[in-house]
Amino acid sequence: MKPLKKTPLNEVHHQLKARMIDFAGWELPVWYTSVLEEHKTVRSAAGIFDVSDMGxxxxxxxxxxxxxxxxxxxxxxxxxxxxxxxxxxxxxxxxxxxxxxxxxxxxxxxxxxxxxxxxxxxxxxxxxxxDSDSHVLIEDVSAGTAMVAVQGPVVPHVKTLQSVSHLPRFGYAETKIAGLSVSAARTGYTGEDGFEIVAEATKVLTLWESFIEQGVKPCGLGARDSLRLEAGMLLCGQDMDSGTDPFEADLGWLVDFDRGDFVGKKSLLEIKRQGVKRELIGFQMEGREIARPGYPIQKSGHEIGKVTSGGHAPTLGVNIGLGYVPVELSAIGTGIEIMIRNKPVPARIVNKRFYRRGV
Amino acid sequence: MNPKEYKYTKDHEWLCPEPGNKGRMGLANYAQTQLGDIVFLDLPQSGTRVAQFKKIGEVESVKAVSDLFSPASGKVLEINQSAVDEPKLVNEDPYGAGWLVRLELSDPSELDVLMNSDEYDKYEAEASA
CATH class of the missing domain: 3.30.70.1400 (Aminomethyltransferase beta-barrel domains)
Structure with missing residues (x-):
């Protein structure tokens, strides 16, 4: 096994006594104190994530x-x-x-x-x-840079972020934060307002500390996963992969055909014309059991698909998940069963935007 | 921190002997810190016969599922409904309010194979290292 890669903030996570795990070959904190607490912090105040693993x-x-x-x-x-x-x-x-x-x-x-x-x-x-385009320079700067996500309703009021508080949703700027030259955008993966900031690897600690000093709480992968799942955001490699097309993943809105050729266009047009056979759905467990990735989804005793993401939804107080089922069985309200350790457990198909900000 | 009068298993369960060949069992502190926030307990019904070191239920945290094994053989007298309703009790007070199952022990001599608190302290320290 290859040794795990470490982000420029690795030492900080250890100092904070975070529980560290292997995530896609990176050693990252799954939680610092508690997934539930960190999740609530992002929904109600402000949390900071080390997302330097992203390329x-x-x-x-x-x-x-x-x-x-x-x-x-x-x-x-x-x-x-x-x-x-x-x-x-x-x-x-x-x-x-x-x-x-x-x-x-x-x-x-x-x-x-x-x-x-x-x-x-x-x-x-x-x-x-x-290859045919000598006029394009592609530079992978993942190793020389680091990235943090600062997320939560209080984030726009954090003093350090004054220089970007004017940015609209999805806006991007090259600016100074905590005295450092950074790239910052009003984006995120939690369903809350917030920013994602790229800084030089050697200086990112200054950025991290400036947020901690202002009461922003460190949050780990556990909360990153439960927050994105509540917001109905997909995780690539888990909810979709090279064996999934955008239409069955309900991401057809990300495919714009109204232009010249692009890689996959011909196949995607054909897939759209034929219509998909299965579709990504959201479901809510009727009881307190938790669905995990890979668990079979059943309808009347027959397997119809698999869970791709599942877990506890702390903000909603219920257990939720995502998975693929045949299109004809994908209507909201449909009763299904999740096979949890060989036991069928009732669940119901719901809108997969489980949580919406401000609701 | 691990109570002196309790007995422990290698799977990090504890058993607290009670008069009349009875005992309460639960998860050791080490197990709850490893699991993180516990959100679901699947415990056996009263009257269920259980065997030492055999699976009697499941403990599910935000990130993981863990099997629960009985530290001794016997019959389930009651389960801790408060912990079922509010599983975070297991995180907050694993040796007290977060107990899981009360057993009638069929063979109290089985407790001799469990670790005492000194032995378990060492065992836990090795597991944490």
């Missing part, structure tokens, strides 16, 4: 937008400077290689932030499609 890639050059338009499902050239969007990178057969955030820094410069897993495969994919 950061600069794409620069006159043809950068043209290149990204070719490999992403949403047009990058239409994205305004200082803005960002969620997008997908699909294979030629329409399978999802990754979901990623793309930030337009300048007309000829973009920042891509993608998931920790399969970095080599994704970088190979980029260079494969950029």
């Amino acid at each position: 950061r890639v600069w794409v620069t050059g006159k043809e950068a937008g043209v290149f990204l338009d070719r490999i992403l499902t949403r047009p990058a050239q239409k994205l305004e400077v200082g803005s960002s969007q969620l997008s997908l990178m699909c294979l030629e057969n329409g399978g999802i290689l990754d979901d990623l955030w793309i930030f337009r820094v300048r007309t000829d410069r973009y920042l891509i932030v993608w998931n920790a897993a399969n970095t080599e495969e994704k970088l190979d994919w980029l260079s494969r499609w950029s």
Whole structure:
């Protein structure tokens, strides 16, 4: 087994006596004090996550937008400077290689932030499609930089963030925070307001400490997972992968056909024309049992799919999950059973935006 | 911190002997810190026959599921309904309000194979290392 990779904040996590685990090859905190407490902190106040495991890639050059338009499902050239969007990178057969955030820094410069897993495969994919384009520079700066997410309703009032408090949702700026030059965006993966900030690896500790001094609480992967699940956000590699197309994952809104060719377009058009056979649904357990990834989903004693994410929803006080079922059985309100250690346990299909801010 | 008068299993359960060949059992502090926030307990019904070191239920935290094994053989007299209703009691007070099952012991000599608190303190220290 390869030794686990460490983020520039690794020592801080150990000093805080966080419970550390292996996440996609990275040693990261799953919790500092308690997943439930950290979850509540982000829903009610402000929490900070070390998300340095996520890959950061600069794409620069006159043809950068043209290149990204070719490999992403949403047009990058239409994205305004200082803005960002969620997008997908699909294979030629329409399978999802990754979901990623793309930030337009300048007309000829973009920042891509993608998931920790399969970095080599994704970088190979980029260079494969950029070969003919000598005008595009692709730089993986993941090792030299670090990234934190500061999330929660109180975050806009945190003093350190004054320089970015004017940013609209999904807005992006290169600015100074805590005296450091950073890239910051009003984005996140928790269902709350907040910012994601990229800084130099050697200086990120200053940034982290400035937030801690202002009462922002460290939060781990456990809360990161329960927060995103409550908000109905998918985790790539778990809720979708190269064997899943955007339409069955209910991410058809991320596919824009109304433009020139892009990788996967032909297959995706065909998939859309034929219609999907299965669909990602949200479900709520009727009782107190917890569904976990991989558990079978049944209807009247027959297996119809598998759970892809599941857990406790602290804000809602119930247990929830995501999974794939045949389209004809995917209507909201449908009763299903989750097989929990060989026992069918009743659940019900619900809207997968389980939690909405301000509700 | 691990009570002196309790007996312990290698799976980090405890048994507190009570007069009349009875005993309460629960999760040791080490187990609850490893599991993190406990959100669901699946405990046996009263009257269930249980055997030493055999599975009698499940403890589920936010991040993990763990089997619960009986520290001794016998019959379930009662379960801690307060802990079932509010599983965080197991995190907050694993040796007290967070007890899980009360047993009638069929063979009290079985307790001799369990660890006493000194032995368990060492065992726990090794597990934590």
